[in-house]
Amino acid sequence: MEVAMKSAVFLLLAIPGLAFAVEDKEIAECAAVSNTVSRISCYDAIAERHSLAPRVENTATQGKGKWQTSTEVDPLNDKNVYLATLSATNGRSKWNKPISVTVRCSDNETELFINWNDFLGSDAYTTIRIDKEKATKANWTLSTDKVAAFYPGSPVSVLKKISGSKSFIASVTPYNESPVTAVFDTSGAEAAFADIRKGCGW
Numbered sequence: 001m002e003v004a005m006k007s008a009v010f011l012l013l014a015i016p017g018l019a020f021a022v023e024d025k026e027i028a029e030c031a032a033v034s035n036t037v038s039r040i041s042c043y044d045a046i047a048e049r050h051s052l053a054p055r056v057e058n059t060a061t062q063g064k065g066k067w068q069t070s071t072e073v074d075p076l077n078d079k080n081v082y083l084a085t086l087s088a089t090n091g092r093s094k095w096n097k098p099i100s101v102t103v104r105c106s107d108n109e110t111e112l113f114i115n116w117n118d119f120l121g122s123d124a125y126t127t128i129r130i131d132k133e134k135a136t137k138a139n140w141t142l143s144t145d146k147v148a149a150f151y152p153g154s155p156v157s158v159l160k161k162i163s164g165s166k167s168f169i170a171s172v173t174p175y176n177e178s179p180v181t182a183v184f185d186t187s188g189a190e191a192a193f194a195d196i197r198k199g200c201g202w
Contacts, residue, residue, distance in 0.1 A: 029042065030042035034145055035117070035145055035147055062191075063188055063191040064084075064188040064189075064191045064192040065185060065186070065187035065188025065189070065191075065192070066086055066087070066089075066185055066187070066188070067084050067085070067086050067188055067189065067191075067192035068084070068085045068086070069082075069083065069084045069085075069192050069195070070082075070083050071083075071195060079106075079107065080195075080199060081104065081105065081106045082104070082105040082106075082195040082196045082199045082200075083102060083103070083104050083105075083196075084102070084103045084104075084189075084192040084193060084196060085100055085101070085102045085103075086100060086101050086102075086184050086185075086186065086192075087099070087100045087184075088100065088101075088182035088183055088184050089183055089184065089185050090181075090182070090183040091180060091181050091182035091183055092117075093116060093117040093118040093174075093180065094118050094174065094177060094180075095117065095118065097117035097118075098117065099114065099115065099116055099117060099180070099182040100114070100115050101113070101114045101115075101168065101170070101182075101184055102114075102115070103155075103159060103192075103193060103196055104196070105195070105196040105199040105200040108199075108200055108201065109200065110154065110155060110156055110159065110196065110200045110202065111150060111151070111155065112150070112151040112155035112158065112159060113140075113143070113148055113149060113150040113151065114126070114140075114148060114149055114170055114172075114182070115147065115148040116147055116148060116149065116172060116174065116180065116182075117147055118147060118174040118177070118180065119146055119147060119174060119175050120142060120146045120147065120149060120172065120174050120175060121146065121174065121175030121176075122142075122146075122175075123139055123142070124139060124140040124141070124142050124146075124149035124172055125137060125138070125139050125140075125172070125173070126138060126139075126140045126149060126170055126171065126172045127170070127171045127172075128158075128168065128169065128170045128171075129168075129169045130158070130161045130162055130165050130167070130168055130169075130186075131165045131166060131167055133161070135169075138151075138152055139152065140152055140172075149172065156200075156202045159193060159196075159202075160202070162186050162189050162193075163189050163190040163193055164189075164190060165186045165189065166185070166186060166187055167183065167184065167185060167186055168183075168184040168186045169181065169182070169183050169184070170182050170184075
């Protein structure tokens with residue numbers, strides 16, 4: 001993810017005339033943001049101020065439960081990026097910040113990650129349970145700022161189960177803290193994942 005952000009900034013500055021439009025101070029301010037999600041939002045804000053932001057279209061939420069879905073169009077390649085995000089109904093970080101799960105389809109690759117909004121340390125052993133199925137545990141891939149974790153490998157098989165589920169439970173132990181458990185109401189996931197499934201071919 002860090003590489004992708006650095007590449008995005010490089011592309012912004014490489015476009016003719018942009019080096020003068022985007023100030024170094026703006027880039028530095030974003031680079032100093034510790035939270036991965038907030039840092040990406042900062043870079044997005046720069047792009048929007050200079051009319052370089054991808055077009056974002058919030059899609060209809062009917063039948064999607066509490067999922068928030070959107071489609072972004074990358075102006076550099078005109079490809080769609082599909083997202084579905086869900087906030088936990090139970091469970092918050094130590095700092096009382098919301099915990100969210102996001103599913104993303106970009107360049108025919110599907111990702112599933114949880115933003116715990118808390119420092120996870122050197123690993124992210126995560127236990128998940130879908131409805132009444134047996135819980136499973138795996139070491140998820142940490143984000144660069146170690147506050148979010150990505151499902152290891154392809155998450156498609158898990159997402160297919162979530163599509164027909166009513167609940168998704170995830171638990172992780174942040175660094176030097178007690179375990180944190182987040183409960184998600186996944187009702188409507190099948191409709192929320194429609195564009196993602198189509199875009200990534202599953």
